[in-house]
Structures are given as C-alpha cells and as structure tokens.
Amino acid sequence: MTMQFSPNISFPGNATEALRFYHEVFGGELDIMTYDDMPDMNFPFEPPAGTVAHATLNSGTVYIAGGDAMGPDSPGLASEAYSFLLQFDNVVEARDYIVRLTAGGGEVTMAFEKAPWGDYYGQVTDQFGVVWMLNAADN
Numbered sequence: 001m002t003m004q005f006s007p008n009i010s011f012p013g014n015a016t017e018a019l020r021f022y023h024e025v026f027g028g029e030l031d032i033m034t035y036d037d038m039p040d041m042n043f044p045f046e047p048p049a050g051t052v053a054h055a056t057l058n059s060g061t062v063y064i065a066g067g068d069a070m071g072p073d074s075p076g077l078a079s080e081a082y083s084f085l086l087q088f089d090n091v092v093e094a095r096d097y098i099v100r101l102t103a104g105g106g107e108v109t110m111a112f113e114k115a116p117w118g119d120y121y122g123q124v125t126d127q128f129g130v131v132w133m134l135n136a137a138d139n
Contacts (some may be wrong), residue, residue, distance in 0.1 A: 004063060006063040006064060006065055007064055007065070007066075007084060008064075008065040008066055009064065009065075009066035009077070009130070010066065010067065010068070010069035010074065011052070011066055011067070011068055011069065011077065011128070012068075012069055012074050012076055012077065013048075013051075013068050013069070014068075014128065015032075015051075015052035015055060015066055015067050015068045016032060016050070016052055016055075017128075018066070018128045018130075019032060019052075019055050019057055019064070019066060021104050021126075021127070021128070022057055022062075022064055023057055024100075025097070025100045025101060026057065026059040026061075026062045027059050028057055028058050028059030028060060028062070029056075029057070029058050029059075030055070030056070030057045031055060031056050031057075032052055032055040033052070033053050033054045033055065034050055034051060034052055034053060035047035035051050035052075035053045036049060036050065036051075037053070038053055045070045045071065047068075047070060051067075051068045051070075052066070052067040052068045053067055053068075054067050055067055062086075076129060077128055077129035077130055078125070078129030079129070079131075080131070082131070083123070083130075083131035083132065083133050084130065084131070084132050084133070085132075085133045085134075085135060086132060086133070086134050086135070087135050087136075088134065088135065088136040088137070089136070089137055089139070090136060090137065090139055091112075091120050091136045091137075091138065091139075093136070094112065094120065094122075094134045094135075094136035095112060097132075097134060098112055098122065098124055098134060101124045101126050101132055102124055102126070104126065104127040105127035106124055106125055106126035106127045107124070107125055108122065108123070108124055109123045109124060109125045109131070110122050110123035112134060114138065115135075118138055119135050119136055119137055119138055120134075120135070120136045120137075120138055121133070121134065121135050121136075122134050
C-alpha cells in the first residue's frame with residue numbers, strides 16, 4: 001500500500017498569496033487552479049473571480065494542498081488546535097526555516113531552544129495564521 005499524508009488548507013480568500021509564499025519558503029512545484037479554469041460544474045455557490053478551487057505544492061519533502069474557503073462563515077486559519085511539524089537533521093537548517101517562515105510578517109511564538117527530549121524545538125506562526133513547529137536533532 002502506498003499512501004501519503006498531507007494537509008489541505010482552506011484559506012480565507014488568500015490561497016494564491018499563501019501558497020506562493022510557501023513556494024518561496026519550501027521550493028518545489030506549485031500548481032494553482034482557479035474556479036475560472038474549471039468547466040461549469042453547477043456549484044452550489046458562486047465563486048468570486050480568481051478564487052482558488054484546488055492547489056498543490058510539492059517540494060519533495062513538504063506537500064500542501066488547499067484552496068479558498070467558500071461562504072461567509074468560513075473559519076480563519078489562526079488556531080492553536082492544529083500545527084504542522086517540520087523535522088530537521090540539524091539546528092542550522094531549522095533556524096534558516098524560522099527566518100523564511102517569519103520573513104513575510106510571521107512571528108516566533110516559542111523560542112527555538114534545547115528541549116527536554118534532547119532536540120531543539122520552537123514554534124512560528126506565519127503571516128497567514130498557520131502554526132509551524134520545528135524540531136531539530138542536536139548534533
């Protein structure tokens with residue numbers, strides 16, 4: 001059996017901006033399809049022009065899917081109920097990603113320091129409200 005787990009994020013109208021930012025951070029291949037690009041499928045809603053129906057970012061190590069949430073009751077992304085964990089082989093690489101994830105206006109919400117389990121650990125909330133946990137082996 002072959003399976004891959006990846007998050008699918010429903011952005012509050014800024015999916016293109018967010019996924020382009022993640023493309024800058026992680027690299028890889030970004031594919032964005034708007035509702036304008038799709039055939040008429042009789043959706044139960046009227047998507048605004050340019051709204052993202054489906055997008056994927058595949059960097060080889062990070063795979064993110066997403067699109068724009070539809071409807072006035074769409075939740076925002078800022079939440080402490082979920083986060084994405086990035087695992088690194090070394091502290092230097094993890095610190096580089098902290099800089100990348102905060103470059104657009106994000107913030108370090110937990111300092112990247114030696115953790116009780118022996119690795120280095122910290123948290124960042126990016127400019128879109130997504131929480132990233134970073135863990136790196138201490139070598």
